[in-house]
Amino acid sequence: MINGFWNDIDAGVIDDTALDGNAMGGLLNEIFGTEMTTAVGICAFCGTARQLAEAIVYFRSPGAIMRCRTCTAVLLLVTRRAEMNCVDLSGLAALDVPN
Amino acid sequence: MAGTAVRGRLTWETATVTAVRPETSSVRTIELQVPQWAGHRAGQHLDIRLTADDGYVAERSYSIASAPGEGVALTVERLADGEVSPYLTEELRPGDEIELRGPIGGYFVWDGDDSATPLLLVAGGSGVVPFRSMLRHRGLIGSAVPVRLLLSARSLPDVIYRDELEHEPDGVEVICTLTRQQPPGWTGHSGRVDSALLSQVAWPADQKALAFVCGPTPFVETVAAALVGIGYPPDRVKTERYGGAGTS
Numbered sequence: 006m007i008n009g010f011w012n013d014i015d016a017g018v019i020d021d022t023a024l025d026g027n028a029m030g031g032l033l034n035e036i037f038g039t040e041m042t043t044a045v046g047i048c049a050f051c052g053t054a055r056q057l058a059e060a061i062v063y064f065r066s067p068g069a070i071m072r073c074r075t076c077t078a079v080l081l082l083v084t085r086r087a088e089m090n091c092v093d094l095s096g097l098a099a100l101d102v103p104n
Numbered sequence: 105m106a107g108t109a110v111r112g113r114l115t116w117e118t119a120t121v122t123a124v125r126p127e128t129s130s131v132r133t134i135e136l137q138v139p140q141w142a143g144h145r146a147g148q149h150l151d152i153r154l155t156a157d158d159g160y161v162a163e164r165s166y167s168i169a170s171a172p173g174e175g176v177a178l179t180v181e182r183l184a185d186g187e188v189s190p191y192l193t194e195e196l197r198p199g200d201e202i203e204l205r206g207p208i209g210g211y212f213v214w215d216g217d218d219s220a221t222p223l224l225l226v227a228g229g230s231g232v233v234p235f236r237s238m239l240r241h242r243g244l245i246g247s248a249v250p251v252r253l254l255l256s257a258r259s260l261p262d263v264i265y266r267d268e269l270e271h272e273p274d275g276v277e278v279i280c281t282l283t284r285q286q287p288p289g290w291t292g293h294s295g296r297v298d299s300a301l302l303s304q305v306a307w308p309a310d311q312k313a314l315a316f317v318c319g320p321t322p323f324v325e326t327v328a329a330a331l332v333g334i335g336y337p338p339d340r341v342k343t344e345r346y347g348g349a350g351t352s
Binding site for chain 1: 112113114149150151163165205206208209210211212320321322343344345346347348
């Protein structure tokens, strides 16, 4: 239950250290090989469609977490282990990559 | 395909510092020569990576302060408990090399191709950095887009790019509010940006302005909510949050 694990360690959800999806642009490009902050993701929990740039992002050990700006559900998790990014996209019902 | 600019995956590259100059007591502008730079859009950022002798790696994002077509410049504020900014603002010298990747982002950008839409730029402290890129871009492309820049700073000496902003061309209004200390005879605004101040200085909602808000997270939360409160549609308020640290 990776989402449960993350919920435990960032229980505050929105606090003063929250960044935007924009801040994950470099990491997302590393993973997807293209600019992803303008990609539209649909939250699997509430159904809201937004550009990833508008999501809530935290960089916290052991990686980065992106949450829905509307309902705060976890959209995307990236955990870095031994030079490898482990990516969990299960919080996204759909992800449309920009042209 | 010849002539087709396919942008590949971002890679870390080595840039060389060409100049460092102070902006305020805690803020420096760093000019860089980046050999493989693909060109950037006004408002984009880049990632800096520092690797310690023991292999510990710290990465941070910084807004690009220069206009598209100019050399890459960053303006960095020193954070007292920062892992990266003290090095960038105190140790880095011309000739030093640094690892970066970019440009990054396609959301918090202004290309200047819509001359009918007024711009509202609201900055808390070093949140003004991407707006310098946008204002310089506006000047370089000869855009006549009306711009209002609302700056929040602790005191007058904390205003970044003060000299440059005092000489903005026609069509750019710079409005400053000082939150902690005002000089004698100060005729500008005082206190934090709130609904009352925005009602006074922001473009009225019926002008359908495009708003960009950048600064520390609590600042951006407050300003974005207040703009929606005075009638700006949420999709016309673009935000970039710097996190909890920093000054406004």
